[in-house]
Amino acid sequence: MTSTTHITQALLVELLTEELPPKALQALGAAFAQGIRNTLDKQHLLEPDCTIDLFATPRRLALRLGAVRMQAPRQTYTEKLMPAKIGLDSKGELTAALAKKLAGKGLSQLTAADLIHESDGKQDYLYAKGVADGALLADGLQEALDYAIANLPIPKVMHYQLADGITSVKFVRPAHGLIALWGDTVIPVSILGLPAGRETRGHRFMANRPITIKTPHTYEQQLDIEGRVIASFTVRKDSIATQLHAHAKRLGATLGDDPAVAALLDEVTALVEHPTVYVGEFDEQFLAVPQECLILTMRLNQKYFPLFDPDTGKLTHRFLIVSNMQVADPSHIILGNQRVVRPRLADAQFFFNTDRKAPLASRVAALAGIVYHNKLGSQLERVERVRQIARYLAERLGVQTQNADRAALLAKADLGTNMVAEFPELQGIMGAYYAAADGEAQDVVHALSEQYRIRLDAAVNDATLTAALLFIAERAETLIGIWGIGLVPTGERDPYGLRRAALGLISAFEQLQAGGYLPIEPTLRLTLSDLLAFTTGTFGAHPIAADTAASVQHFVYERYRHQLAGDYERNVIDAVLSLEPPLQQVVARIQACADFAQYPEAASLAAANKRIANLLKKADDHIGQINHEQLKEPAERALAQTVIKLKPQAEAQLAQGDFAASLATMAQARGAVDTFFADIMVMADDPAVRANRLALLADLHNVMNQVADISRLAQ
Template sequence: MNSPLLVELFTEELPPRALRRLGQAFADSLTQALAKQHLLGSDNVTTSYATPRRLAAQLSSVLAQAPDQSFSEKLMPVKVGLDAQGNATPALQKKLAAKNLAHLTPADLARESDGKQDYLIAHGTAAGAQLQNVLQAAVESALADLPIPKMMRYQLADGQTSVRFVRPVHGLVVLHGSDVLPVTVLGIDAGNSTQGHRFMSEGPVTLSHANDYATALADKGRVIASFEDRRDAIRQQLDKAAAKLGASLGDETEVTALLDEVTALVEHPTVYVGQFEEKFLAVPQECLILTMRLNQKYFPLFDPASGKLIHKFLIVSNMNVDDPHHIIQGNERVIRPRLADAEFFFETDRKQPLASRVEHLGNIVYHNKLGSQLDRIERLRKISSHLAGMLHADVTLADRAAQLAKADLTSNMVGEFPELQGIMGAYYAQYDGEPAAVVKALASQYQTRFDAPVTDDTLVAAILFVAERIDTLIGIWGIGLQPSGERDPFGLRRAALGIISAVEQLAAGHYLSDTSLNGDAAQAASSGQTGINLPALLDFAASTFQPGALHSGTAEEVLAYVYERYRNQLAGDYARSVVDAVIALQPPLQEVTARVKAVTTFAALPEAESLAAANKRIGNLLKKAEGDLPELDPSLFTEAAEKALYEALSAIEASARADAAQGQFEKSLGAVAQTRAAVDDFFTHVMVMADDPAVRGNRLALLSRLHATMNLVADISRLAQ
């Protein structure tokens, strides 16, 4: 019999941020368990359901009994399983009994060799699994595999037995078609009845068939069981309400995150409009938005033209009533004191200049091995000033931005809303009359990445952004807290990628001598800007820490880590071998992408494979060279092929170097490609490791120059197959 299967676990309120993942994981695990038993029909479709008070899965095509399955069981070596007379040894008899194959005799067993010895093999056909016999284990396995953020222990109704689950369970439905199957989990026996909405349901919802689940819950229980359907319903209501008010829901990323969380809080969503006093709009809107979204799960509304917050918001309620004024007024009463608190914090904080808060940072520990936030500020000032010098930026402004960077940590507003770090500092700095460049730097220091070309207005912000991440990487790495596996509690991966993004945008804004940017070499050179020397900057940053605070080699390890993150970032868009070839040289960060593009073009040339192999061979030969190589002496050439290679190299060497220096990487590699015939001919006719030391050394010197020219843009040996 092939029928739909429904399994529902009715619980107390589940963790909202994990709900969607829990529902999908439960359905996936149950599906996989039954698939292993061959109990799913070929047309099976699994549907996941999740509401604040239930996890459920509906499988459209499940067999009552799986088809018979053929099997092949490797038992043991023949010499172990049979005695001299060919009879089963006790070891074989025990093995057969353990496999439920005791009825088989040695004559029933096949013999197969693995190349070393013969084995006894049992072939046969086993009866297919019965659903009612395996479902108990499948459900238990699905529950055990749930990605539960935190388990709780609770007592069952007998007052003695304790069980562990994410929330107490009060009901279990297991229906195969219209039949209730015997399953018991967490002390609950399966039935065919569930509960609907806590307040609007007509009463217990009895299901006569597994296919009735979603419809019966919606009609009688007033519950939209599907997470996706519930989410879509909320979004439609939000968009409709916002449009009616001529307003916008704001940043889509923030709306999406809140929408997922709110969907996990309601079973029958209805959207209502609330409002607050306009006077609160004098408070920085980030404060109001945060308290509405984070604390109350409201959707703030914005003026579409200006993007400014308006004094109305949307409430997603779990109740649909004819007269919602009590719901609306109740939510308005809840939000009012929170907004008043934000107003009070803001007004109180403004009474004290931001700069006067810096000294109090000495009372806040950054890390017990790295000192206080004030210690960190002093490091940031040094790093920012040093970086500003590299970029020919205003050192005074960079220093001021670094000095004020963490001052808002002592404010009332950030104490209440840590998420507003930097944002509040920017507001307070603006009210204090700090330079606009400093204000912008404070506001953007915590953003994930720099995503627009740097301008004169954002140069100081880019400097603080890079300095903050370099201090984090050097400090946290240097005390032994490097990322491990998926664990990265200090965000070092994000910090490395942030530095890369900032350097890319500095180059895009023409603040670096990246001559690969559309012929801007003259402009970059005339400005005197030589770019960010990352190794030197990391070394300088390491020197700003107290002696002995960091383990030796920290700067070098962090440098390698930044390039490793760049490698991983680029590997999704380019061939791994190409990216490896460029990263191996650790070129200036702003040149990495341009070099990768050039090497990608080079790798497609017919000459590339041969030259890459030759480059690899040359590298191996040079590693074997003893002592320093002599100056190249053309008079020592004895073979026509080595003379030809010297001439081919001399013809392109200067131009290849000049092109690489000017950022014309594709052109430089194109010149290298012209040497292919001479290189191939050299290795065909010339013995590099000649008996004469002078000849051998001269040939190695020639190859050394060729190797250096080949690798001006990338280590092309990495392209060799």
């Protein structure tokens, strides 16, 4: 007779529900499947090579495991019970407390003689050791279902009553059926008041009838043929994508390259069980409205895929509908969707035309009535701060302040428009359209449209300079203001996007440098520390914590550290960022430092530098100036002469932004440094000699660490 531990078959589990939240469907499906799979695996009910197939539709979560045992193999166990003095009485028999514990662990058959005594170093403990029968699939699957349901990432729980009219349960949506099929056998489990069976239901409209699943391997085929349901999320998504691209190609159009297309594809896949794509269109008069408005309302409200001209990228008057119905004559579906979208587009047209009746600049005063933050004042107060910062930036870069100031003045004016009130996602975009209609300068218009970007990814030029200045000013104001009132990012929480703002600042400095507005040297027109200090002073009546600028600066460099980690060695990054050099110099310094680390002299100089740093930390006395007349030993005189010779050359190269040359110059000091430490006792008994040698090392340390803290290269 074959042991049940050697019998394996496929297992199918399906939970049939009301329509699940589309944006959460993929996460729910993955969590449901993995929760069951992992729990069964821990109970040794799965073969090592067991495959898993995930299924998720708007009305069901399911999985199929390829090789599942009816019973797990026998398992050895070790159970730590309790101290022997508590578990055994004076006669060596089980106490009531131990007997109860054994019963709770399913080990009530054990006697005192079966238990093992072991010391944990303090007292004797009783252990139960042995070999037990493996878990049964029915028990293991019940535990797995309970775990999976309890740990689903449910966005919002519903309470509903079961058919008995008394019992209530909690789940994301009401559940109506449960399949637990091992081969052709139903496993007797239950969840949410539903006993397991083998019956599911087909498409709500095209095949709303019971379907009896024969085996786990017939699940997809039966649902497809009998139920008009494509069970696999991936297969359904691929089908939709294929249909979308085929229709777009036939119409000589494209879906565009906006990342929102991929997100919408995921969402509509979670809305349909049998997708069919149809073509709709709207009146071409609506194309006079900014296309972002039309695109947003079609994607956000109607889940349509707008189509674009492949040559110009402009929106066309056609769109694609992903329907949950496949019918011979889809005209009523198409016309119905066209009727639905028309008032949406008409609303957008009305908002746009109404907003244009008032110049954008006339809306600035109304920002006084919109709170930015109760500790930082209104949006108008914020605008005035950003204006000051934008003008400061322009002055430091030696360019006209007028357009930077104008862009900052108008940046938030569209918050009071009808269009932005309806579609907050269009902030900045609509401001740019209205500014263009008002005849504002082109670089001002561009600045308004670009202000909400995450980062700058192209070298700044004359046409984009105003946008860059507004971009920097807004992020500096946000970082100082929000940080200054104590709303510091913690863990994963960063509700005001300070990490994003810091990375944006970094990118802006990089692109200003790439465009020639922030040359690495000889003149530092703008530094992060200067910018943050100035920004702090713009808050006036709104007190900011005294250490805010310094804290924000450290925060920005820490974000830079994370950003650079994938491209450079950690010790090289640390060597440069420990000095917090001007942002526009960071990459050049790191590249120079990475090259220097390959020099044969690098390891020795780094080790010496680390030793010097430790000696200087231990020095009790103030480090004074070098008295060259007191340098008596040849090694210390040689080192002093080396510093005198190399220091001006290294400093000149640093001033020219030639960091690699500056480091190469200091590499020439290796011989003198090695000889010094071989021959000289720095911490001499004579205080004057000791102080003079420390002063010499301090001078060497300063010039060696101008580009980076070389000691951090020591391994």
